[in-house]
Amino acid sequence: MSFSAARRALAVTAGAAALTLGLAVPALAHVTINPGSAEQGGFTKVAFRVPNERDDASTSKVEVTFPTDHPLAFVSVKPVPGWKVEVTEGELPKPVTTEYGELTEAVTKVTWSGGKIEPGQFQEFEVSMGRLPADTDRLVFPATQTYSSGEVVAWDDEPKADGSEPEHPAPVLRLTPAAAGSDGHGGHPASPGAHATPSVAPAAVAAGAPAGSSDGTARLLGGAGLAAGLAGLAAGLLGLRRGSRTAPAAGPDAKRP
Numbered sequence: 001m002s003f004s005a006a007r008r009a010l011a012v013t014a015g016a017a018a019l020t021l022g023l024a025v026p027a028l029a030h031v032t033i034n035p036g037s038a039e040q041g042g043f044t045k046v047a048f049r050v051p052n053e054r055d056d057a058s059t060s061k062v063e064v065t066f067p068t069d070h071p072l073a074f075v076s077v078k079p080v081p082g083w084k085v086e087v088t089e090g091e092l093p094k095p096v097t098t099e100y101g102e103l104t105e106a107v108t109k110v111t112w113s114g115g116k117i118e119p120g121q122f123q124e125f126e127v128s129m130g131r132l133p134a135d136t137d138r139l140v141f142p143a144t145q146t147y148s149s150g151e152v153v154a155w156d157d158e159p160k161a162d163g164s165e166p167e168h169p170a171p172v173l174r175l176t177p178a179a180a181g182s183d184g185h186g187g188h189p190a191s192p193g194a195h196a197t198p199s200v201a202p203a204a205v206a207a208g209a210p211a212g213s214s215d216g217t218a219r220l221l222g223g224a225g226l227a228a229g230l231a232g233l234a235a236g237l238l239g240l241r242r243g244s245r246t247a248p249a250a251g252p253d254a255k256r257p
Contacts, residue, residue: 029053031062031143031155033171034124039178043074043130048171051122054147059117061146062125064110064171065156068092070133071106078126083115085125099131116148132175141171 029051038044052059066072071092077085090108097103110127117123132139142156157166 030169031145031171033141033173036172037174037176038132040132040134040175041178042132043128044132044173045126045128046173047124047126048141048143049122049124050117050143050145052117052119053153054149054151055119057147057149057151058119059123059145060115060148061111061113061144062123063112063144063146064125064127065142066107066109067139067141068106068108070136070139071096071103072129072132073098073100073103073106074128074130075107075110076128077110078128080112080115080123080125083112083123083125086111086113134178137175139173139175141173143171 031051032049034047034049038046048062048064050059050062066075068090075087077087079085087107088109088111089105091105092103095102095104096106110125112125115123138159140158142154145153145155147153153168155168156170157168158170159172160166
């Protein structure tokens with residue numbers, strides 16, 4: 001094969017690869033949940049990552065639907081500068097028994113609006129939630145993405161049984177069995193209710209120190225410091241007395257002031 005023919009063949013191959021990659025990119029740029037997995041029975045913080053797939057419009061609204069067959073008793077959202085967030089609660093199709101009692105209402109949707117995701121950019125919307133159910137291996141969060149042009153894209157296709165990706169996949173959080181001895185990576189909230197965030201222990205308690213240990217430690221250190229100060233004072237006085245004893249006496253020729 002001549003050199004020019006080889007160059008033409010290489011150019012055709014590169015062009016075909018670029019075309020294939022270009023067609024594959026839009027399929028990858030869908031709404032996702034990150035991280036994609038969490039432990040059953042615990043609390044977790046996730047981010048719904050929303051990329052802008054259009055080059056002539058910005059994303060102006062994002063809606064995420066929460067499951068009602070496995071409702072979450074505690075949901076809180078992190079503010080996003082420039083965006084307004086609305087948390088919608090609704091009555092469940094049927095009551096669900098949880099460790100906190102019977103749950104008849106829960107968060108059904110979270111909507112972010114008023115901001116902009118420009119072409120070529122993405123935005124992450126963070127949510128803290130729990131406790132995650134222990135009787136299922138996944139939670140599906142259908143989402144809709146609204147553009148400034150008025151176009152609305154629904155990301156609500158559930159995973160296919162054969163493992164292939166649907167055209168508009170919904171964000172899916174995979175749930176894995178809790179590790180032995182795990183507490184779910186979070187504490188029990190103070191009381192049941194939507195938008196509650198698991199309580200955070202004070203620094204001294206979180207560090208594992210007994211309630212009175214800090215006061216006892218302070219007294220011990222204070223006593224040690226006082227003893228060291230008295231020892232230093234005694235050494236200084238002793239040195240002063242020794243210095244006065246060894247100082248030469250004034251002779252008769254010494255000048256009087």
